[in-house]
Amino acid sequence: MLVFIFFGYLSINFPLTGDDLNWGITTLRDYFGSGRFLNYDGRYAGNSLIIMASHSAIFKVLSYAGITTLVVYLGARLISNVRQLERNTLLVLILMLTMSTELFAQVLGWNAGFFNYMAALVYPLIIVNLVKYHYSDWQAPKYLRYSILIVILSIISCFFVEHVTLLNLAIATILMGYMLYQKKKNYLVIANFIGTYIGGILMFSNRAYLNILLHHDGYSYRETSFSLSKIYHIIAQQMDFYLLINNPIITVLLAIILGYLIIKNLQKRSGNKWGTVVSYLELSVLIAFTEYHYILFNTLLKNFSHRYLVSCLLSILFLLVIIIEMTKLSLETHNIEYIALIVAAVVLVIPFFVVTPFGPRGAFASYFCLCLLVAALCDQLNAVKFSLPIIRIMMVMIVIFYAGLATRIGHASRIKNDFMTYQEKHNTPKDYRLYLEVPYNQYYWAVHPQAADNSYRGYYQIQTAGGKLVPYAKWRLIEKNTNSNAEMFSQVLKVDSQNK
Template sequence: MTRTAKLSFYFILFIIFGLIGMWMPLLGDDLHWGTYFGSNYFPQGIFTYYDGRYLGDLLVIAITKVKVLAFLAYGIFPTTIVYLIQKIREQISPAKNIGLVSSALATALILLTPASIFKQILGWHAGFANYLPSTIFPLFLLYLVLKNYDNKNVHYYRTSMFLIFLAAISAQFFAEHITLLNCFNIILVWIFLRKHFGEQFKKVLNLILIGNFIGAILMFINGAYLKILFGSDSYRSVSGGETKDTMLHYLRISYTPKHLIIVGIILMLFTILAILYSLKLKNTKHKLANFALLLSTYVVIAPFIVVSPFGSRCMFASYIFLVTIFTINLDIFFNNYEKILLPLFSLIALVLGVRMDYLAHDYGQTFDMQIEYSQYQNTISRDSQYFLKYRDDKYIWMTGPIETDNNFSELYVKNKDRNMVPINYYDWTDVKRKLKNKKFKSRDEYMKAFDKGILKKVKLIQAKN
């Protein structure tokens, strides 16, 4: 019964996250990854000098080209993060009953990721492909450490050891700051904790160490990083400074001083409380997990003090580590109330998931209608090109208004000399609603009627103004 309940829980999570990926529109450079640039990226050798995110780039090409793969990727990777958070909690202290409180709470908090981060992770395929899967390996390493800590009897088959070694290499091909974090973490474990492991896991640890450094070397010998090192890359740099888009510069121009002060105080208080609380813990694994996650939170983001460009997506790993600390500690602290907390957090996660699926579906329908309407306008002669605005851009990564999006225009707008006119979301959806129950001989006839409705809306707006 417990096994069935757990499988059902994670299957529902898989569906919730998968639908977000399948329905989210392609925005920004997603459009290029999903068309000519992605098609030529590996065949023409662009990957040899673009960056070392080989698996991340392969993933973004796949999910921007095939919706089924987007569904699978969005379903698998976030669910894996949630699963690992639960497994870390159980290694510290076994749950009394079904043991899904950490999973339910972590799911809710991932769906509640601050909008500025969410839009560049779950709301942007390119951000998702590089920054979300990369967060898995640091959590996996922590799980392995806790599982094997002072446990000399754990046995690993050769197949398992080979897969872990392969994972250690592969984990380095997604995002540079995570690549550095993986190397940092395995060195600390190897130096300070090795004596607490049995001979079998020491071999696994050596394989992870070798795998992480092989992966890091293969990433950073990419031609892109030599250009960055010598300052000849027009987009990325390691020099820092006020004119560069480093973390400090990004925060200063993106948030108000009041906002930064409030968040800074909350983060500082959380860190101090976590340290003081952890120091009093008698459970060594619990203490180790808290300090490891807290250290990773700050180490993973530290390179962006000098590395640019920095975006809110770069904060995702730190957010996940903080979520992990919070969920496992709350779960363990209220262990006796699992029967109350599990249905409560599960309901919250389900409501948030359905809400986000609804928003993703709406964003996706707007995107599909936008393409179809633009292609229809390419077949007619007039002075203006009309663009259908999204409901909002709170959870999707839009670098500018749709009518000024050069990526979209390059692919779907034939006449670039037209007046580019945006149509309010509620105006064009009103036109669509009025056509809903009418029958048309063809899709072209439908688009003619839709266009006629848009022109009427434009005239009414102009008359009103």
């Protein structure tokens, strides 16, 4: 409940921005009735959610809070039993909220990003939880009646973002292969397989994907390229930064935990020469990756011409070390989730090797897999038990930070809208409009400058094209020295006229 309230509060205060506003001037009837959906993309569910959210504040808040709470809960549930659920939920939540600022802005600070990239995670987490805890139950004939629900949900799950749809298809295929290997009918696996493949076909039959592949897409920013130089550029200067380097908390924690596991294994097999050599090489990679990116990259090596090449190689080696160690841990513990999480994280970014654009939001699903992996490793090492007081303190600090941030952003956004209404009503100034700056724009995704945002003007039906930005510090000072919004608005206009 507290998690739901927290994210509900964030949603109340984070404004509609960018594509949110563009979706806000259309309706579901227009979207589906005009045939636009046939040529834009196959994200029918995600686009429908943002259209509804941009028209209903209540729906936006409840769905935003509900989806995020569900994702955090299902993620924590996947890595723990009921007794450990509360503490692992806190850990998953903390790790998720310590994501990079740009990742936060494009997923939690942007509704169009949220309803595609966050909402897409709900179904795969549901299906994996069902498989982990209730697989044998679904072999009973009485579960056949629930299969239709799984079919419907699995179809809908394919209408969010493409790389998660591909993950859903991979999960469905692996589960079907496992069922056939076991030679025991499982209604969950069958229903999920049928629904996911129907959904995948429906998504990728959208004409937009063929147009992108043939370079005929009407949206110039979307393209495919199999050029090795382009792939290298994406990996070296985008992918490794969005997923790993720009998220130092998760990567350093992974390096520390992996280092501990490697040293622990070294003590066990001191007589294994080749195993010892591999372990020392792995430790060297962990140290080199951390030191290179967080100490040398922007200091001593700032002018090094091949620094991105080295960064790319170290990032690949870092992921390889994780894969090797998680494979060994999964074999030792007979628990597949360790290797499954890191493989899922890698699989989720592979499509972006050839399909662009790849923004920070494209790395979110992989980042969340890394959060779950760290939480699972802490659970395995029983580290959470000893650090629970620290985790609680960190959670309180993070909540205070984001609540304070959201409060200031929400207040500024509402004042900005009220001031715009005031200017429209009084038609002043005559030739332009004043836009009160909403602060901390690094935490919410806004493509256009605030005083020249065509999407904002279209959504709020502002006819006057010209705009001037009033800095946050400037209008906040005026607000503190006035007694009402009307008085403040009048004073802002007066100051502007004096500065002409």
